[in-house]
Amino acid sequence: MNIQYEEPTLGSSYSVVGSFPKSFGYGGEDQDLDPDPEEANPSASRPRILLMGLRRSGKSSIQKVVFHKMSPNETLFLESTNKIYKDDVSSSSFVSFQIWDFPGQVDFFDPTFDSEMIFKGTGALIFVIDAQDDYMEALGRLHLTISRAYKVNPDINFEVFIHKVDGLSDDHKIETQRDVHQRANDDLADASLDKLHLSFYLTSIYDHSIFEAFSKVVQKLIPQLPTLENLLNIFISHSGIEKAFLFDVVSKIYIATDSSPVDMQTYELCCDMIDVIIDVSCIYG
Ligand SMILES: Nc1nc2c(ncn2[C@@H]2O[C@H](COP(=O)(O)OP(=O)(O)OP(=O)(O)O)[C@@H](O)[C@H]2O)c(=O)[nH]1
Numbered sequence: 001m002n003i004q005y006e007e008p009t010l011g012s013s014y015s016v017v018g019s020f021p022k023s024f025g026y027g028g029e030d031q032d033l034d035p036d037p038e039e040a041n042p043s044a045s046r047p048r049i050l051l052m053g054l055r056r057s058g059k060s061s062i063q064k065v066v067f068h069k070m071s072p073n074e075t076l077f078l079e080s081t082n083k084i085y086k087d088d089v090s091s092s093s094f095v096s097f098q099i100w101d102f103p104g105q106v107d108f109f110d111p112t113f114d115s116e117m118i119f120k121g122t123g124a125l126i127f128v129i130d131a132q133d134d135y136m137e138a139l140g141r142l143h144l145t146i147s148r149a150y151k152v153n154p155d156i157n158f159e160v161f162i163h164k165v166d167g168l169s170d171d172h173k174i175e176t177q178r179d180v181h182q183r184a185n186d187d188l189a190d191a192s193l194d195k196l197h198l199s200f201y202l203t204s205i206y207d208h209s210i211f212e213a214f215s216k217v218v219q220k221l222i223p224q225l226p227t228l229e230n231l232l233n234i235f236i237s238h239s240g241i242e243k244a245f246l247f248d249v250v251s252k253i254y255i256a257t258d259s260s261p262v263d264m265q266t267y268e269l270c271c272d273m274i275d276v277i278i279d280v281s282c283i284y285g
Contacts, residue, residue, distance in 0.1 A: 049217065157221070
């Protein structure tokens with residue numbers, strides 16, 4: 001398969017305000033290797049989040065729903081991705097990264113697949129597994145992908161989205177997560193890759209779980225997170241406010257929250273309030 005690169009078609013609502021500090025370690029080195037001329041630009045030092053997984057696992061849907069406000073039902077009409085689709089997310093000074101949506105059939109052994117270039121500048125690799133399908137093939141692919149990426153760049157955060165869980169009962173969700181977790185880690189142990197840490201999330205585009213999972217993935221890439229958490233702790237202790245989130249309004253992912261546990265209902269309520277405010281400001285704007 002020939003890997004081609006598609007320029008980001010950035011939603012007009014996004015503007016470049018800032019990027020991750022260079023000291024974070026995602027600049028420079030990869031720029032020489034990347035065939036994309038845009039990478040020569042200093043703004044390209046923002047970290048990369050890769051979306052990988054088998055065909056039809058839901059990668060493009062996740063990217064469109066979270067970052068382009070596509071309604072979940074519209075994703076039924078998405079066409080299969082056949083080249084790497086790069087999307088710039090630069091909506092505030094704390095969230096600035098690129099998402100690379102990969103085609104499901106990417107072939108690591110193809111000479112045009114430059115794993116050095118792709119994985120070197122990567123902050124997080126999200127591997128999407130369709131929980132409504134038989135996931136054995138996906139687990140094999142997960143192992144191949146992460147072991148290859150780890151060899152090139154052991155600093156990548158490996159995130160596994162056990163996706164489309166909207167069709168599963170609560171018991172089935174927990175059982176699937178346990179099973180995927182167990183098998184994926186057994187495969188790593190067999191390959192003597194015990195040091196490689198995987199994080200698992202149950203996700204669906206039909207509820208807020210995908211926004212929550214993406215929030216956590218992005219938070220891990222924010223070097224200022226402890227400071228932000230601290231500031232929010234101080235804020236709630238002095239204001240009598242119960243819970244504080246720092247939101248990226250455009251995507252509704254939260255960049256930080258105070259250290260009390262996150263209750264999904266509170267998070268959903270805040271997301272709904274953001275929608276109301278955006279709708280009202282569109283009417284009166
Ligand atoms: N039930 C359910 N369906 C989903 C979910 N996410 C995506 N889908 C559906 O899964 C199908 C495939 O989604 P895509 O986003 O095109 O999958 P992809 O992984 O990008 O596929 P390729 O481009 O072929 O690699 C679509 O019909 C989506 O509507 C989800 O959370 N729940």
